[in-house]
Amino acid sequence: MSVSEIESILSSLIGFPSVCGLPNGDIIEWIEAHLLASGARVRCIPGDTSNGVPGRYSLFATIGPKTAGGIVLSAHADVVPVTGQNWSSDPFVLTRREDRLYGRGSSDMKGFLACMLNLARKAGAEGAPPLKRPLYLAISHDEELGCLGVRSLIAGIREDDEFDDQGALGCIVGEPTGMQVALAHKGKIAFEIICHGQAAHSANPFLGKSAITLAGDMIAALSRLQEHIRQTERHDTRFGVPFSTVQAGLISGGAALNIVPDLCTITAELRLLPGYEGAPYLAWLEDAARQATEKLGGGEIELRITNAYPGLNATASSDICSLALHEAGQNQVGVIDFGTEAGLLGEQLGLDCIVCGPGSIARAHKADEYITLPELADAERFLDGVLDHLRR
Structure with a gap:
C-alpha cells in the first residue's frame, strides 16, 4: 500500500482553498502538472463564464491506448466554504490526528481525488x-453549487478525440x-417564487x-404540494424518504415596516425520485400562484428555475457495477440521499455510472471534516483492482 503517497497528495490538494464559485486555476495547474508527469494526455477545459465569474x-x-473498454473516474476539486465554522485546526492544512486526516474537502471529495x-x-x-x-480522469469545478462545472466538462469530453463514448465500460463517481x-440518487430542481405586489404606505395598507x-x-x-406528492407518487423504499420532496430554504422581502412590500422572493427546491419529472409539480405551483393573485385581487407571481440536475437510476447488471462490487468486496448495491454529477455524466455521455468512494457524507460541509487512513487504503485497493482490469 502507498497510503503515505496518497496522504502527501491529499495534503497538497487540501492546501488549495478551492472554494466553489471562486477561481480555481492554482489547484487545476497543480493537478495538471501531476497528471502530465504521470504520462497522461491532459485537456484543460474552461468553465462557463456567462455568470461573469472567470478563472x-x-x-x-x-x-x-485509444480503444474501447475504458473506465472514467470522476471527482470534483471544489469545496464548500468554511465561513462561520469553528475548526480546531486550519481547514486548509491537512492535519493528522492518529488515523484521521482533517481538512476541508478531505471526505468530500479530495480524498478520492488524491486516490485518483x-x-x-x-x-x-x-x-x-x-x-x-484507457483510464480516463474527469475532474470538475463548482459541483457544490449544484453540479454547475461538470456541464462544460462534459462538453469538452464529447469534443475530445481521446474519449470513446461508444465503447467505454462506465464511470465511477x-x-x-x-x-x-x-x-441511485434523487434529482434536483432549484427555483425561485418571485412575488410582485404593489407598494403603499402602511397607514392605509388597503391601497397596496x-x-x-x-x-x-x-x-x-x-x-x-408536498402532501400531494406523498399521496400520489409510487414510493421507492430504497430511499430514507421514499418520495420526492419540496421545501423552501430562503425567503426575502420587504423594505421597511411602514411600507406595504412590493417584492418577496422564496427560494425553494424539488428533490425528485428517479424517473419523476418536475414539470407537473411546477405546473401545480403555477396554478397555486394564479389562485393566490386572484385571492389578493392583484399582484403577480413568477416561477424561475435557477438550476437543475437529473437523478441517477443505474442498473445492477451493468459491467461497471459488477466490477465495482467485485473490487469493493460486496454483493449488494444501495442508494444515496444526496445528489452527484453521476446523473449528468450518465445522461449526457451515455455512460453506465455508479457512485462509490471513501469517507462519509455525514462529515462533509462541517467543521473538522476528516477522512481516515483505513478509508483511503480501502479506496486504494479498490482502484488498484480497476487498474488491473484495464491491464488485462
Missing part, C-alpha cells in the same frame, strides 16, 4: 505493465459512500398589494 477550469485526462491522482502515477510509472484499455456501491401575503400563500402551497 474556473475542469480537467480531462487519458492514460493508455495516485492511481494515475501508478498507471504511468516507468516499467509498469501497460494498459490495454467517487463521492463519499463509505465504499458502498450506490446506483402585499407581496409577503402572496409569499405566505405560496409557502402554504408548497406544503400542500
